[in-house]
Amino acid sequence: MSKPTPISGFPEWLPAQRMIEQNVIERIRATFELYGFAPLETRAVEPLDQLLRKGETSKEVYVLRRLQEDPGAQRDDSLGLHFDLTVPFARFVLENSGRLQFPFRRYQIQKVWRGERPQEGRYREFVQADIDVVDRDNLPFHYDTEMPLVIGDAFASLPIPPVTIQVNNRKVCEGFYRGLGLEDPDQVLRTIDKLDKIGPEKVAALLVETAGASDAQAAACLRLAAISTDDTSFVDAVRALGVDNPLLDEGLAELAGVVEAASEHAPGLVRAELKIARGLDYYTGTVYETQLRGYERFGSICSGGRYENLATSGNERFPGVGISIGVTRLLGLLFGRNALGASRSVPTCVVVALPAEELRPVCDRIAQALRRRGVSTEVAPSAAKFGKQIRFAERRGIPYVWFPGTDGEADTIKDIRSGEQVEADAATWQPPAEDLRPRISRS
Incomplete structure (x- = not known):
C-alpha cells in the first residue's frame, strides 16, 4: 500500500x-x-x-448515495x-x-x-x-x-482562555431597518453579517445595491452596527439614532434582559454587539456569537x-x-x-514491570487487581531490564511502575517522577486522585 x-x-x-x-x-x-x-x-x-x-x-x-446503484434504478x-x-x-x-x-x-x-x-x-x-x-x-x-x-x-469548566459571548436581537435590527423605511430587512441583515469579512465601505455599497437603501439609510445601518457595550447603555445609544418602531422597542427590552441576567451571573461574560446578525434565515430574536x-x-x-x-x-x-x-x-x-x-499520552496510571516472561501470569493478576478498583494498568510489553521498562513508562508520562516481589519479598511501587519507592499491596493501593486520570491543562 x-x-x-x-x-x-x-x-x-x-x-x-x-x-x-x-x-x-x-x-x-x-x-x-x-x-x-x-x-x-x-x-x-x-x-x-x-x-x-x-x-x-x-x-x-x-x-x-450508494456507490453502485441497481441498473435502471432511478438515482x-x-x-x-x-x-x-x-x-x-x-x-x-x-x-x-x-x-x-x-x-x-x-x-x-x-x-x-x-x-x-x-x-x-x-x-x-x-x-x-x-x-x-x-x-x-x-x-x-x-x-x-x-x-x-x-x-x-x-x-x-474548561482549561481554556476566557470567552466573550456577543449578543444581539434581530428584532432590534429589523425594527430599526423598518423604522428607517427599508422594506427588505432580511437582505439588510444578510449584508450586515458580512461586515467583518468585507468592511463597512463595501457593506454600505451592497446595501444600496441589493437592499434598496439610500446612502443615508446605509450610513444609519452602519451606525447601529457599530454600537457595542458590556452593559445596557446600548439602549440609549440606539435611541440617540432617532429611529422609532414598536419591534425595535421590543427587541431592546429583550436584549437588555439578556445582558442584565448574564452580568449578574458572570460579570464580563456577555457583550451587546449590534453588528451580530447570524446569516441563517430562521433566527427571529436573540442571537449569540462567542469569541475566544x-x-x-x-x-x-x-x-x-x-x-x-x-x-x-x-x-x-x-x-x-x-x-x-x-x-x-x-x-x-x-x-x-x-x-x-x-499530563500523559495514555490513560495508563501504572505499568507492572515484568521480571521474566514466565512471571507474566503473576503480573497480569496484579494488573487485574488494580483495574478492579478503577486504576488504569498495563503490563510491560517485554521482560527487559528494569531501566528500560521505567523509560517505557517515562516516554508515555505514566507516573508509576509496579515491581512484583520475588523470593518472598513484598511488591513495591515507584513514583518515577520523585523516585520514591514503597511497599504496596495490589488489593489496597490507590494512587492520589490527581494521578488517577490524565490531567488536562493549558500549556
Missing part, C-alpha cells in the same frame, strides 16, 4: 489530543446536565428539502448528511411531539458534516455540542437569558439564537432557543498553538 494522502477538513487527533477532546466533551456534558438538559442523538442523514430550509446552505450539504439524491444539529432536532420534535414533555430541554453532542473550504479552525467533519429548549405554541423569554449562563459555566479571547480573528466558536418557526407543521408550532459549541473548532485552534496539554 502506498503512503496515504491526508484529506483536508477531516481531523484525526493523536491519542493525547483525543483524550483532551473526550475530557472537554465530558465537562461540557456535565454542565449541560447540571442545568437539566436531557441527552439526545439524531440520525446522521436528513431529507434534502429539510436541510435546505435553513437558508443559503445548498453548497455545503453532502449528498448521500436518489434526496438524503444529505446533516450540517448542524438544530434542523435534525426540529424534525425530531415534530415527529415525537406526542411523546415529549414540554418545555423540552435537550443536549446533543455528535458529529456534523459541512462542505466548506477547510482552513484553521474550520472543518468538513466536526463535533458540535448543542443545547435547545422548545415549547408548544409559546416559549417564555427567560430561556433566552439562560443560554449564556449555561455556556458561560461550560466554558469556565486571544483568538478573535478566527470568529465565533459558539453561536445560536431564538427561532419561532423552524419546528412547524400545520397548526402546530414549537418555538425554541438554542446555542451550539463548535468543539472541534475550539480544540483545533488550541491544538494549533500547543495551548492545551495532557
